[in-house]
Amino acid sequence: MSEVRVLPDFPWDSLAPAKATAAAHPDGIVDLSVGTPVDPTPQVVQDALIAAADAPGYPQTYGTPALRQAVADWFATRRSAPGVDPAGVLPTVGSKELVAWLPTLLGLGDGDLVGIPKIAYPTYDVGARLAGATPVVVDGLAAFGPPTKGRTPKLLWVNSPSNPTGRVLGVDHLAKVVDWARRNGIVVASDECYAELGRSDDEVPSILDPRVNGGSHEGLLAVYSLSKQSNLAGYRAAFVAGDPALVQRLLEIRKHAGMIVPWPVQEAMRVAVGDVEHVLEQKERYRSRRETLLPAIEAAGLRVEDSAAGLYLWATRDEDCWDTVADLARLGILVAPGAFYGEAAARHVRIALTATDERIAAAATRLAQRSVER
Numbered sequence: 001m002s003e004v005r006v007l008p009d010f011p012w013d014s015l016a017p018a019k020a021t022a023a024a025h026p027d028g029i030v031d032l033s034v035g036t037p038v039d040p041t042p043q044v045v046q047d048a049l050i051a052a053a054d055a056p057g058y059p060q061t062y063g064t065p066a067l068r069q070a071v072a073d074w075f076a077t078r079r080s081a082p083g084v085d086p087a088g089v090l091p092t093v094g095s096k097e098l099v100a101w102l103p104t105l106l107g108l109g110d111g112d113l114v115g116i117p118k119i120a121y122p123t124y125d126v127g128a129r130l131a132g133a134t135p136v137v138v139d140g141l142a143a144f145g146p147p148t149k150g151r152t153p154k155l156l157w158v159n160s161p162s163n164p165t166g167r168v169l170g171v172d173h174l175a176k177v178v179d180w181a182r183r184n185g186i187v188v189a190s191d192e193c194y195a196e197l198g199r200s201d202d203e204v205p206s207i208l209d210p211r212v213n214g215g216s217h218e219g220l221l222a223v224y225s226l227s228k229q230s231n232l233a234g235y236r237a238a239f240v241a242g243d244p245a246l247v248q249r250l251l252e253i254r255k256h257a258g259m260i261v262p263w264p265v266q267e268a269m270r271v272a273v274g275d276v277e278h279v280l281e282q283k284e285r286y287r288s289r290r291e292t293l294l295p296a297i298e299a300a301g302l303r304v305e306d307s308a309a310g311l312y313l314w315a316t317r318d319e320d321c322w323d324t325v326a327d328l329a330r331l332g333i334l335v336a337p338g339a340f341y342g343e344a345a346a347r348h349v350r351i352a353l354t355a356t357d358e359r360i361a362a363a364a365t366r367l368a369q370r371s372v373e374r
């Protein structure tokens with residue numbers, strides 16, 4: 001096995017001692033670590049899944065034409081990205097799977113570089129390694145220097161809103177990335193899976209937005225997940241969309257490999273992307289939880305940075321993240337150490353808003369008591 005294929009330890013396992021401490025709190029744990037949705041899957045989505053329960057035949061790897069059209073319509077109406085070709089839409093078994101396998105599906109391997117953000121969701125790195133390629137941090141294009149054969153990635157990941165920081169990349173920033181990538185023959189994959197969970201009505205532009213790409217999707221892929229906005233992480237429902245030629249390459253291998261989204265889930269997705277109401281309701285739930293938790297976190301001496309959109313508060317107490325994790329665990333609150341997301345994040349923690357209103361309120365109360373005692 002070559003060096004780069006060696007995978008990192010599964011990070012969440014290292015959180016077990018802090019979890020045990022938090023679980024021992026007399027009023028129970030408030031788990032704000034993993035960020036798994038806790039609110040019910042919307043009825044309209046459940047109904048669509050149930051209505052499609054009779055599924056004796058194999059589903060289409062490509063997704064039904066109705067689903068691909070619904071996704072294209074969603075880009076037009078919800079993401080300011082008209083002109084998505086349904087031929088360039090492909091459902092995926094959740095988006096983690098696509099993130100982990102995209103370099104492989106694009107044929108990258110030994111000697112190829114995959115550009116990833118400095119502070120990032122760990123699976124971008126894992127996907128490069130699974131392909132036998134080399135992950136390389138791209139911290140702003142200038143830092144990457146003039147492209148040379150040995151230093152130019154074949155695939156570049158961007159993630160906006162970012163997990164873990166919640167930072168949003170604007171139209172100008174994304175346009176510069178696309179321009180640079182195109183001039184150097186680099187595929188850009190944009191993971192936008194928190195895009196509809198902006199904090200306010202601030203814009204979260206898509207890579208498929210014509211203001212970003214000049215009206216062409218060539219060399220571009222947007223990766224999207226319904227796990228968070230539709231509370232259906234258990235369904236494994238996501239999609240990739242953009243350049244039809246790239247999507248055909250992915251499709252060809254996925255057909256051979258049986259990477260197929262079950263038909264009832266395709267139906268649930270079709271209905272979910274067509275229904276705005278439940279997304280707005282969910283966004284409101286997270287807004288209200290944020291409003292409860294943020295002041296309590298600040299009063300307890302943490303500084304919240306970025307966090308413009310998405311499901312997390314990105315906070316620091318200017319100390320090693322594991323000290324912050326351990327301290328909050330003593331209050332029964334479990335958060336994720338920044339170290340999971342890169343060396344540059346070793347003094348931050350990620351605090352998820354994915355807990356019930358009751359648990360978020362419990363965390364706020366405990367933090368408030370702590371700030372009084374301080």
Ligand SMILES: Cc1ncc(COP(=O)(O)O)c(C=O)c1O
Nearest residue numbers: 094095096121163193225227238
């Ligand atoms: C940035 C980012 N991309 C992708 C995923 C994967 O989501 P899923 O596999 O549920 O679609 C996550 C999940 O937390 C994420 O934070």
